[in-house]
Amino acid sequence: MCGINGFNWRDNDLIERMNLSIEHRGSDDSGVFVEENISLGHLRLSILDLSEKGHQPMYFENLSIVYNGEVYNFQEIRKELEKMGYSFTSGTDTEVILKAYHKWGEAALQKFNGMFAFAIWDVSSRELFMARDRIGIKPLFYYLKGERLVFSSEMKAILAHQNIDKTIVPERISFVHDMSCLPGHLTMFKHIYQLEAGSWMKFKDGKTEIKKYWQPSDFENIEDKEEIKSQIRNILEDSVKKRLISDVPLGVFLSGGIDSSLMTALAKKHSSGRVKTFSVGFDVDSGLGSKYNADFDLARRTAKYFDTEHVEVFLKKGDALEYVKELAENIEMPSGMTTAVPSWHLSREVKKHVSVVLGGDGGDELFGGYPRYQLSLRVSMWQKLPEFVRKNFPYHLAEKILKNRELARRLNMSSKLSRYMDLKLHDVGDAEKIFKQSYQPELIEKYLDEKYFNEKLPTDDFEKYFMWLDTQTWLVDHSLIRTDKTTMAFALEERVPILDHRLVELSLKIPTKYKVDLKDTKKILKETFREDLPNYLFQQPKRGWLSPAAKWLRGELKEFAYDVLADDFCPDTKEFFDLGAARKLLDQHISGERYNLHLLWILISWQLWYKKYLG
Numbered sequence: 204m205c206g207i208n209g210f211n212w213r214d215n216d217l218i219e220r221m222n223l224s225i226e227h228r229g230s231d232d233s234g235v236f237v238e239e240n241i242s243l244g245h246l247r248l249s250i251l252d253l254s255e256k257g258h259q260p261m262y263f264e265n266l267s268i269v270y271n272g273e274v275y276n277f278q279e280i281r282k283e284l285e286k287m288g289y290s291f292t293s294g295t296d297t298e299v300i301l302k303a304y305h306k307w308g309e310a311a312l313q314k315f316n317g318m319f320a321f322a323i324w325d326v327s328s329r330e331l332f333m334a335r336d337r338i339g340i341k342p343l344f345y346y347l348k349g350e351r352l353v354f355s356s357e358m359k360a361i362l363a364h365q366n367i368d369k370t371i372v373p374e375r376i377s378f379v380h381d382m383s384c385l386p387g388h389l390t391m392f393k394h395i396y397q398l399e400a401g402s403w404m405k406f407k408d409g410k411t412e413i414k415k416y417w418q419p420s421d422f423e424n425i426e427d428k429e430e431i432k433s434q435i436r437n438i439l440e441d442s443v444k445k446r447l448i449s450d451v452p453l454g455v456f457l458s459g460g461i462d463s464s465l466m467t468a469l470a471k472k473h474s475s476g477r478v479k480t481f482s483v484g485f486d487v488d489s490g491l492g493s494k495y496n497a498d499f500d501l502a503r504r505t506a507k508y509f510d511t512e513h514v515e516v517f518l519k520k521g522d523a524l525e526y527v528k529e530l531a532e533n534i535e536m537p538s539g540m541t542t543a544v545p546s547w548h549l550s551r552e553v554k555k556h557v558s559v560v561l562g563g564d565g566g567d568e569l570f571g572g573y574p575r576y577q578l579s580l581r582v583s584m585w586q587k588l589p590e591f592v593r594k595n596f597p598y599h600l601a602e603k604i605l606k607n608r609e610l611a612r613r614l615n616m617s618s619k620l621s622r623y624m625d626l627k628l629h630d631v632g633d634a635e636k637i638f639k640q641s642y643q644p645e646l647i648e649k650y651l652d653e654k655y656f657n658e659k660l661p662t663d664d665f666e667k668y669f670m671w672l673d674t675q676t677w678l679v680d681h682s683l684i685r686t687d688k689t690t691m692a693f694a695l696e697e698r699v700p701i702l703d704h705r706l707v708e709l710s711l712k713i714p715t716k717y718k719v720d721l722k723d724t725k726k727i728l729k730e731t732f733r734e735d736l737p738n739y740l741f742q743q744p745k746r747g748w749l750s751p752a753a754k755w756l757r758g759e760l761k762e763f764a765y766d767v768l769a770d771d772f773c774p775d776t777k778e779f780f781d782l783g784a785a786r787k788l789l790d791q792h793i794s795g796e797r798y799n800l801h802l803l804w805i806l807i808s809w810q811l812w813y814k815k816y817l818g
Contacts, residue, residue, distance in 0.1 A: 205228060205229045205245060205246055205247050205259070205269075205270065205271040205272075205356075206222075206225040206226075206228030206229055206245070206246040206271060206355070206356040206357065206360075206691070207243075207244070207245055207246075207269040207270065207271050207320065207321065207322060207343075207354075207355065207356050208221040208222055208225070208243070208244035208245070208269070208354070208355045208356070208360050209241065209242060209243045209244060209269065209322055209324075209331075209353070209354050209355075210241075210242050210351070210352060210353040210354070210364075211240055211241060211331065211350075211351065211352045211353075211406065212240065212241075212242065212351075213237055213238060213239055213240065213241070213242060214237070214242055215235065215237045215242070217242065217364070218235045218237060218242040218243065218244040219235060219244070220363060221244050221355060221360040221363060221364075222235065222244040222245070222246055222360075224357075224359050224360045224363045225246060225355065225356060225357050225359065225360050226246055227691070227692050227693065227694060228246050228271075228356060228357075228691045228694060229246035229247045229694055230246070230694060231247045232246075232247035232255075232257075232258055232259075233245060233246050233247065234247075234258055234259055234260055235260070236260040236262075236267050236269075236324070238326070240329060241324050241331065243260050243267060243269045243322065243324060244269065245259040245260055245269040245270075247259060256292060256293035256294070256295070257293055257294075257295045257297060259297060261295075261297050261298060261301055263298075263301050263302055263305060264305065265325055265326045265327040265328075266301055266304065266305055266323055266324070266325055266326070267323070267324045267326070268297065268300065268301045268304075268321055268322070268323045268324075269321065269322050270297050270300060270319065270320075270321035270322075271319065271320050271321065271341055271356050272317060272318045272319030272320060272321070272336065272340075272341045273296060273317045273318055273319070273446075273696075273698065274296040274299065274300060274315045274316065274317035274319060275316050275317045275442075275445035275446060275448070276314075276315070276316040276317070276445065277295075277296035277299040277300070277317075280299050280303055280314055280315075281299045284299070284302055284303065284306060287306065289302050289306070296317075300315070300319075300321060301323070303315075304323055304332070309332070309334075309403055309416065312334055312403065312416050312417075313416070313417075315336070316445070316703065316704065316705070317336060318336045318338070318340035318341045318698070318699070318702075319334070319335070319336045319341055320333075320334070320335045320336070320341040320342060320343035320356065320398070321333070321334060322354060328407070329407060329408070330405060330406070330407040331352070331405070331406040331407070332403065332404070332405055333345070333354060333398060333403065333404045333405075333406075334398075334402070334403040334404070334416075335398045335399070335400055335401070335402055335403075336400065336401070337400060337401040337417040337704045337707075338400055338401070338565075338674075338678075338679065338683075338702045338704060338707065339399070339400025339401070339679035339680075339683060340683055340687075340699060340702060341356075341687065342356060342357070342397065342684060342687055343355075343356065343397065343398040344356070344357065344358050344361060344390070344395060344396070344397055344398075345361075345395070345396055345397075345398060345404070346361045346364075346367055346392075346394055346395050346396075347394060347396065347411060348367070348368055348394045349409070350409030351367075352406050352411075353367065356691075357535065357688075358390065358392075358395060358535045358536075359532070359533075359535060359816075361395060362816055367394070368393070368394050369392060369816070369817060370392065370393040370394065371391050371392055371393065371817065372391065372392070372393050373391075373641040373779045374641055374642075374643045374646055375389060375390075375391055375646075376391075376537060376638055376641050376642065376779070376805070376809065377634075377638075377641070377642050377643050377644050377646055377647055378646070378647055378650075379536070379537050379538065379539065379805055380539070380629060380634045380638075380642070380801075380802065380805055381628040381629050381631075381634075381644055381647050382627075382628060382629075382647060382676065382677075382681075383539050383540075383629065383677070383681050384676070384677065384680035384681035384684070385536060385680060386650065386676045386680050387399055387650075387654065387676075387680070390536060391536050391537065391812075398413070399415070400675070400679050401415055401416060401417035401418060402414065402415050402416065403416055417704070419707070419708050419711055420661060421708070421711065421712060422661050422662035422664070422667060422668075422711050422712065423712060424664075424712060424713070424714045425712045425713065425714075426714065428717055428727070431709075431712075431713055431717065431727060432727065432730060432731040434709055435706070435709065435727065435728065435731045436731055436732070438703060438705045438706045438709060439465075439469065439700060439701065439703070439706060440469060440472075440473070441703075442700040442701075442703035442705075442706065443466065443469040443470060443473055443561070443700045444473045445700075445703075446561060446698040446700050447470065447473055447474060447561075449558075449559050451557070451558040451559060452479070452556065452557040452558060452559070453479070453557055453558075453559040453560065453561070454478070454479035454480060454481055454553065454556065454557040454559070454560050454561075455467050455470050455478060455479070455480045455481070455511075455560060455561045455562075456480075456481055456482075456549070456553075456560050456561065456562045456563070456697070457480040457481060457482050457502045457505060457506060457511070457513070458482060458498050458502060458563065458748065459482065459497070459498030459499060459500070459501035459502035459505060460498060460501075460563065460740075460743075460746075461563075461566065461572075461725060461728070461729065461736070461740055461741075462563030462564075462565075462566035462567070462572075462701060463502075463562065463563035464505050464563075464736055464737075464740055465563065465566075465728075465732055465735070465736060466561045466562065466563050466700060466701075467480055467505065467506075467509055467511060468509060468732070468735045468736055469700075469735070470561055471509050471511070472735075477510070477511065477512050478509065478511045478512065479511065479512045479513075479514065479556060479557060480502070480506050480509075480511040480512070480513045480514070481513075481514045481515075481516065481549065481552075481553045481556070481560065482498075482499055482502035482503070482506075482513070482514075482515055482516070482549075483499065483515075483516045483517070483518060483545045483546075483548060483549040484496045484499035484515060484516070484517050484518070485499075485517070485518050485545070485750070485751050486517050486518060486519045486520050487751045487754060494746070494749060495749050495750070495751050497746060498746060498748070499515070501740075501743065503515065504737075504739070505737065505740070508737045514552075514553070514556060516548065516549050516552040516553070518544070518545050518548045520758075520759055521759055522548060523544055523752075523755045523759060523760060524759055524760060524763055526544050526547050526548060527544065527760065527763070527807070527811070528811065529547065529692075530543050530544065530547060530688075530689075530808075531808055531811030531812050531815055532811075532815050533547075533688050533689075533692050534685070534688050534808070534812075535688070535812070535816075536812060537805055537808045537809040537812050538804075538805065538808045539801050539804050539805045539808070540681070540685050540804075541750045541752035541800070541804055542685070542748050542749075542750050543685050543688070543689055544750060544752070545748075545750050546685060546686070546689040546690075547689045547692065550689050550690045550692065550693050550695050551692075551693050553693075553695060554693040554694065554695045557695075558694070558695060558696060559695075559696045559697075559698060560690075560695065560696070560697050560698070561697070561698050561699075561700060562686065562697045562698070562699050563699075563701060564678070564682055564683065564686060564697075564699045564701065564702060565674070565678060565699060565701040565702040565707075566701050566725065566728065567725070568670055568673045568674040568677070568678045569670065569674065569701060569702075569706065569707060569710040570710065570713075570718050570724075570725040570727065570728040571666070571670055571715065571718035571719035571724050571725055571726075572724050572725045572745065573673070573724070573745075574724070574745060575626045575627060575669075576666050576669060576670065576715075576718075576719045576724065577719055577720075577721060577724065578613070578626055579622060579626055579665065579666050579669055580666050580715065580719055580720070580721065581614075581721065582613050582614055582616065582622060583665055583666065585614045585615075586614070586615075586617075593614070593615055594615070613625060613626070619656060619660065619665055619668075620648070620651060620652055620655075620656040622665075623651070623656075623669060623672065624647070624648065624651065626669075627669075627673070627677075628647070629801060631644065632801075632802060633784070633788060633799075633802060634802060636781065636784055637780050637781055637784050637785055637788070637802065637806065638779065638780045639779070639780060639781060641779045641780065655672055655675075662711075664714070664715050666715040666718075666719060667711065667713075667714075667715050670710070670718075671711060674707065683699075686699075713727060724745060729741060752800055752804060753792070753798065753800045756789070756792055756793065756800065756803060757792070757793050757795075761793060764789055764803070764807055765786065765789065767807050767810045767811060768782055768785045768786050768789060768806065768807070768810065769782070769786075770782055770783075772810055772814070773810050773813050773814040773818050775813070775817070775818065776809065776810060776813050779809075780806070780809075785803075785806050788802060788803055788806075789803060
């Protein structure tokens with residue numbers, strides 16, 4: 204795992220400075236390649252073939268590459284290329300990617316199974332080719348204005364340039380508030396973008412071409428449940444085995460839930476030695492046994508069950524203050540990610556033991572783990588009733604039967620887009636008042652409508668489509684970006700076996716009835732691996748990953764929060780939101796009058812981010 208940088212002109216000192224700005228991503232080696240019209244930089248975290256043969260930029264004939272990630276099936280591709288006459292001097296996947304591109308061009312992407320972002324410069328054609336993995340596990344940011352292109356694994360390296368346009372689009376704070384992320388290609392900067400998941404980009408003579416190379420379209424149901432379970436097991440076991448290949452120590456993030464426990468079980472099954480597991484707990488007044496440490500306690504029990512070498516990490520009182528400041532720089536955008544704090548602390552401590560970890564990301568999106576899918580299912584079931592029944596059914600009676608006022612309100616919501624937004628997005632609350640004219644939620648509706656709802660949906664099973672939308676938005680632009688930022692800040696590589704693209708494609712063919720019903724979630728995943736996991740895991744409620752951030756704002760972060768929201772902390776931001784109203788929100792939260800964590804966390808992160816990069 205590494206960091207990559209580049210731009211389309213010659214400047215050795217500047218590419219070295221870009222490398223220096225993200226050296227935390229890999230300190231084992233670094234390199235640059237500079238010639239007319241191109242400068243490439245690379246930071247290396249050595250995982251495979253630790254020798255100098257893995258040095259990047261790597262060259263072959265007319266091509267040079269900088270690459271971040273892992274292609275897990277590189278050995279099979281290497282054998283295929285060897286039969287065609289190619290020879291290899293290293294044991295790296297980098298060399299395989301480079302020669303695969305030499306042989307097949309952009310079509311080589313269809314062969315890769317892994318997580319990656321890379322750039323290849325063709326000296327002969329003077330063309331730069333960049334690509335990102337199918338799921339979007341590894342990030343790739345780029346600045347494009349006029350004929351000037353700059354790219355990097357992180358925005359901070361781009362922002363290190365003196366002569367780029369740092370104009371922001373303040374209205375995009377609406378996405379951060381409502382969706383908890385900036386989706387797709389968007390960033391807070393007008394001219395900085397993300398290359399979207401499953402896409403490639405070509406840049407030549409100042410002209411850009413971007414294309415999706417992976418967009419699953421087969422949603423046809425497989426009705427044979429046993430066949431589905433067999434495929435899930437075969438793919439996931441193979442995925443874990445591939446991701447256990449490493450020349451450096453490896454462990455597992457064990458949160459206590461089904462997904463991370465399954466990673467632990469399969470890692471043990473396919474490892475020769477004792478598995479290392481890691482979990483994080485909180486030093487809060489309620490201590491162990493509290494809701495904040497419920498999964499931590501469960502992870503301890505599960506680690507004992509599987510006899511792992513278990514390491515417990517505690518976020519102590521006072522740590523959050525330090526980390527909130529560091530995260531503002533490293534997340535690189537305003538954020539409501541309160542769980543980034545424990546993730547940051549856990550990654551820092553885990554790096555002392557291993558350089559690679561397996562994580563359980565993706566299980567909820569692929570197999571229906573979130574309660575919102577059950578709520579949507581209730582609406583779908585209701586809307587199958589005859590129209591005259593639905594229209595004449597008393598609202599107050601529906602509310603009484605369902606014991607849920609919000610769900611009763613949604614029952615006759617005919618628009619799929621409206622239902623998605625209603626179930627997935629945060630309530631407006633005080634955002635309109637706080638952010639003034641910068642808050643424009645209509646931008647979100649327009650974005651979602653044009654990108655995901657403007658044509659006939661690929662399936663009539665809306666809950667299945669709902670999960671697929673979450674996989675393309677929430678998972679990539681909130682969960683995976685947090686994972687990359689918090690792990691790679693300490694040169695720790697997280698691998699995510701559940702997000703093998705073969706399993707993602709299979710998930711789209713699994714009927715919702717096998718995933719979710721009104722009583723349970725992730726049904727088929729649980730059925731498939733019931734014998735592999737301890738029975739007590741199946742008796743746990745869905746908790747999600749909690750952090751005591753609301754308590755922090757009433758305690759150790761209180762004075763800091765008031766300082767950050769003061770008029771003189773970053774005077775320029777008064778143009779975008781009402782600081783006085785923000786402090787009143789903090790007053791209400793501290794007094795217990797109202798729970799304002801989500802909006803307050805975004806406001807604090809906005810202030811810190813703006814001061815760091817624009818102040």
